[in-house]
Amino acid sequence: MGERIGIEVSQAIAEAAMLSNVDVIAAYPITPQTHIVEHLAELVASGELDAEYIPVESEHSAMSACLGAVATGARTFTATAGQGLELMHEVLYVASSMRLPVIMSVANRALSGPLNVWGDQSDLMSVRDTGWIQIVAANGQEAVDNVICAFAIGEDRRVLLPVMVHVDGFYLTHVIEPVIMPDREEVDRFIPPYDYPLPLDTEKPVTMGAFAPPVLYPEAKKAQDVNLRGSMPVILEHWDRFGKAFGRQYGPLEHYRSEGAKTLLLTMGSIGDTASAAVDKMRDEGKDVGLVQLRLWRPFPFAEFRNAVRDADLLVVVDRAISFGGPGGPFCSEVRAALYDEEKRPKVTGFIAGLGGRDITVAGFEDMVARGIEIAETGTDQEYEIYGVRE
Amino acid sequence: MSKKEDEITWKDIEIGAIVTEPGSTAEYKTGDWRSQAPTYNTDRCIKCGICQVFCPEGCVEQDAGGYFIANMYWCKGCGICARECPTGVITMVEETE
Numbered sequence: 300m301g302e303r304i305g306i307e308v309s310q311a312i313a314e315a316a317m318l319s320n321v322d323v324i325a326a327y328p329i330t331p332q333t334h335i336v337e338h339l340a341e342l343v344a345s346g347e348l349d350a351e352y353i354p355v356e357s358e359h360s361a362m363s364a365c366l367g368a369v370a371t372g373a374r375t376f377t378a379t380a381g382q383g384l385e386l387m388h389e390v391l392y393v394a395s396s397m398r399l400p401v402i403m404s405v406a407n408r409a410l411s412g413p414l415n416v417w418g419d420q421s422d423l424m425s426v427r428d429t430g431w432i433q434i435v436a437a438n439g440q441e442a443v444d445n446v447i448c449a450f451a452i453g454e455d456r457r458v459l460l461p462v463m464v465h466v467d468g469f470y471l472t473h474v475i476e477p478v479i480m481p482d483r484e485e486v487d488r489f490i491p492p493y494d495y496p497l498p499l500d501t502e503k504p505v506t507m508g509a510f511a512p513p514v515l516y517p518e519a520k521k522a523q524d525v526n527l528r529g530s531m532p533v534i535l536e537h538w539d540r541f542g543k544a545f546g547r548q549y550g551p552l553e554h555y556r557s558e559g560a561k562t563l564l565l566t567m568g569s570i571g572d573t574a575s576a577a578v579d580k581m582r583d584e585g586k587d588v589g590l591v592q593l594r595l596w597r598p599f600p601f602a603e604f605r606n607a608v609r610d611a612d613l614l615v616v617v618d619r620a621i622s623f624g625g626p627g628g629p630f631c632s633e634v635r636a637a638l639y640d641e642e643k644r645p646k647v648t649g650f651i652a653g654l655g656g657r658d659i660t661v662a663g664f665e666d667m668v669a670r671g672i673e674i675a676e677t678g679t680d681q682e683y684e685i686y687g688v689r690e
Numbered sequence: 691m692s693k694k695e696d697e698i699t700w701k702d703i704e705i706g707a708i709v710t711e712p713g714s715t716a717e718y719k720t721g722d723w724r725s726q727a728p729t730y731n732t733d734r735c736i737k738c739g740i741c742q743v744f745c746p747e748g749c750v751e752q753d754a755g756g757y758f759i760a761n762m763y764w765c766k767g768c769g770i771c772a773r774e775c776p777t778g779v780i781t782m783v784e785e786t787e
Contacts, residue, residue, distance in 0.1 A: 398706035459705060497708050506709035512718065514695045519707045521700040 301481040301545075308439035309334030309472045311480065312378070312404050312464075315446040317348040318486040319402075322373035325353035325364035330416045331468035332380040332406035339376075358383040362390035365401045370507060372498040374450065375401050380468055381408030384422045388429070394461040395430030396523055397507055400453035400493075401461040404446060406468040407568065407619075409655040417656020418468035420568060420619040423596070424629040430523060432462040432530060433596040437553065437571045439476035441594070442466045444547055447486055451537045454493045458530045465596075467569040469656065481545060489544050531598050551600030552607050553592040556582060560589030562668060563608055563645070565616040567593045567630055570659050574617070577664035588668055593630070601637055608638070611645040615671035617664075618683075619653045627651075627683035646675045649683035663687060720747060724767030726782040728760050734777045741771035741780065 306314075312335050316324070324343070326336040342348035351368075355361045358379050369375040379387060384405055394401050407423050409415040427433065432452065436442040442464060449462035466472055481489075497505050511519050535550070542548030555575045557563055566574045571592040581588040591607050593600075608614055618628020626632040631649030638644040648671040653659045667686055674684075693702060695717065704710060735757055742750040742758050749764035750771065760771065772780035 396706065397708070497705060497710065504712065506712075506714075507706065509707065509709045511707060512695075515698060515703075515707075518698060518700040519703050522703040522707075525700070 301479045301485065303477055303479045305475050306439070306478050306480070307334060307473065307475050308442055308466060308478070309406070310338045311439055311443045311476075311478045312446055312466065313338035313342060314480060315443040316376040316402075317342050318481060318483050319376075319447055319450045319490055320374060320487065321348070321350050321376040323351045323353065323365070323368035323375045324377060325355050325361045325368065325375075326377045326379070327355055327358050327361045327383060329358070329380050329383040331408055331418065331472045332378045332383065332404070334472060335378040335404060335406065339378075358387040359390060362387040362394065362401070365403075366390065366394055366397065366399050367499075369399045369401050370397075370495070370499045372493060372495045374454070374493045376403070377401060378404040378406065380406040381410055381416070381422045384426060385410065388426065391426055391429040391431060391461075393508065395527075396519070398459040398523075398526070399461060400450075400459055400495075402446065402449045402453055402464070403461065404442070404464045404466060406472045407465055408468040415655040416468075418470050418619075419654045419656065420465075420467075421621070421654075423463075423465050424620040424622070426463070427597060427629065430460070430527060431597060432458075432460055432527070432534065433465060434462065435465040435568050435594055435596055436471065437569055437592055437594070439471060439474070439478045440547070441549070442471060443478055443480065444541065444545065444549065447481065447489065448537055448541050448549070450493075451490045451540070452530070452534050454491070454495075455533050455537070456494070456496065457533050458526070459495070460527060460530060465568065470569040479547075485544065489541065528598050531600070534595065534598075549594065551593070551595035551603045553594055554607065555590040555592070557589030557591050557607065559587075559610060561587045561612045562589070562672065563611045563614050564588065564590045564664060564668060565593065565614055565630070565634060566590065567596065568619070570617065570619070570653060573659060573661060574664050577661045577668075580661060581665060581668065586668075599633060599637070604634075604637055605641060608645055609643070613671060613675045614645050614647045615668050616647060616649050617653075617659070617667060618649065618651045621651055621654070621685075631683060648674045650686045651683060652686040654685075657687065659687075719763055720766050721763045724762075724765055725785060726767040726769060727762065727765065727785050728767070728769070728771055728780045729783050730757070730759065731779050731781070732757050735779045736777055738776065740774050740776060744770050744774045746770060
C-alpha cells in the first residue's frame with residue numbers, strides 16, 4: 300500500500316510517470332506545466348528515473364520526438380499546456396491516427412490573446428477532435444492514478460491510442476495536496492509491459508505515416524473512429540482493475556448527491572470540488588440539487604451520461620471554454636446533442652465561467668443554479684450566458 | 691496487400707494505417723494525373739537515355755529495341771523528357787480521351 304504524503308500535484312504527476320517506468324520523455328517547459336517537466340528532468344539527472352530525457356526546441360518537436368520514441372516500443376511521456384498544446388496541434392492528429400500511445404499530462408490553460416497563463420479549459424476543448432483519449436482529473440489523487448491508468452489503457456493492444464490526462468493549471472498543478480503515492484511494485488504489476496505490435500525495426504521494416512489517397516483515406520478514418528469508440532470498455536476494464544488493486548475506483552462520471560436530484564450541476568475538472576461544496580450548502584437549505592462531474596471527455600460516455608441525468612428536470616452545465624459564435628460552451632453543446640433524441644430529456648442551461656483563471660466560488664455555483672432555474676421557467680433568447688462578467 | 695486499393699475495407703486497414711509490405715507505392719497509378727502524353731519519333735533517337743535520367747517519376751523504361759519509352763501507368767505528363775531530349779524525339783500531345 301502506498302504512502303499518503305503532502306506533495307505538489309505537478310511533482311506527483313512526474314513521480315507517477317516515474318512509477319510507471321517510463322523510458323523516454325521529450326518535453327518543453329511552459330507555464331503552468333513547468334514543474335512537471337522540471338521534476339522529471341531532476342529525477343532523470345539524479346538517476347532515480349532511468350529514462351532518456353530529450354530537451355527539445357518546441358512543443359511541435361516534443362510531440363514529434365515522442366512519436367519516434369513510442370514507435371520503437373519505448374514507453375513515452377510528455378506534458379504541456381495552453382499555447383504549447385496549440386503548437387503541437389498538428390502532431391496530435393498524427394499520434395492518434397498512427398495509433399501511437401504517447402501519454403501526456405496537460406496543465407489546462409487559457410489561450411492567447413490577451414496573453415493569459417492562468418487556468419481554463421480552452422486548450423482541452425481545442426484538441427477534442429484530435430482522436431486522443433481525454434481524461435479530466437478533478438484533484439491530485441485522480442491525476443496521479445490516471446497517469447498510471449493512462450499507460451495501461453493507451454498501450455493495451457485493443458486500444459493503442461494516445462491519452463491526455465488533464466489537470467487544471469494552477470488550481471491543481473501548483474497546489475500541495477495529500478496524495479497516496481502507489482508503490483513501484485504495485486504499479487509494475489498493474490501496467491503490463493508495452494509491446495507495440497509493429498515497431499520500427501530494421502529487421503522487419505514498415506512504413507509509418509504513409510500517404511492515403513481518396514480511395515483509402517475514409518477507410519483509415521473509419522477504422523480510427525471505430526477504434527476510439529471501442530476503447531470505452533477497455534478503459535472501464537482498466538479502471539476496474541485499478542480499483543481492485545489500489546482501492547480507488549474511477550468511472551467516466553462522478554456523482555455527488557445526484558440521486559433523484561431535480562437540478563443537476565455538470566462540471567469537468569477541479570471546479571467540481573467547489574461545486575460539491577455549493578451542493579452541500581444548497582442541500583442544507585432544502586434545495587434539490589446534485590452534481591455530476593465528467594471524467595472521460597473522449598470517448599464521450601453517452602450511455603452512462605444519459606443514464607445519470609435521466610431523472611433530472613434541469614441541467615446547469617458549466618463550461619470553462621467558449622466556442623465563439625457557436626451554440627455555447629463545447630461541454631454544454633455536447634450535452635444537448637447527447638440528449639436530443641431522448642424522449643424524456645431535462646432542460647439544459649449553459650454557463651461559461653472561470654475563463655483565464657477567474658475563480659468560481661461556492662456563491663458563483665449557487666448563482667448559476669438559481670439563474671438556470673429562472674431561465675428554465677421563463678426562457679431566454681440566448682444559447683448560453685457568460686457568467687460573472689462585469690456589465 | 692493482395693486486395694486492390696478499391697477493394698480494401700476499413701477492417702483491412704493495418705493498425706495506424708502502417709504499410710507492412712515494401713514497394714506498395716508502385717500500385718499507385720499516377721498516370722491518372724496526366725493531361726499530356728509524350729509521343730516518340732524514334733528515327734531521331736540516339737538511345738542516350740537522358741530522358742530516363744531526368745524523369746522525376748522514374749517511369750522511363752528501355753524497350754526490346756533499346757528505345758527509352760515512358761510507362762503510361764505512372765507517367766504524369768510533366769514534359770521534362772521532351773524538354774531535355776537532345777535530338778527532339780519527344781513531343782507532348784494533349785490527351786483527349
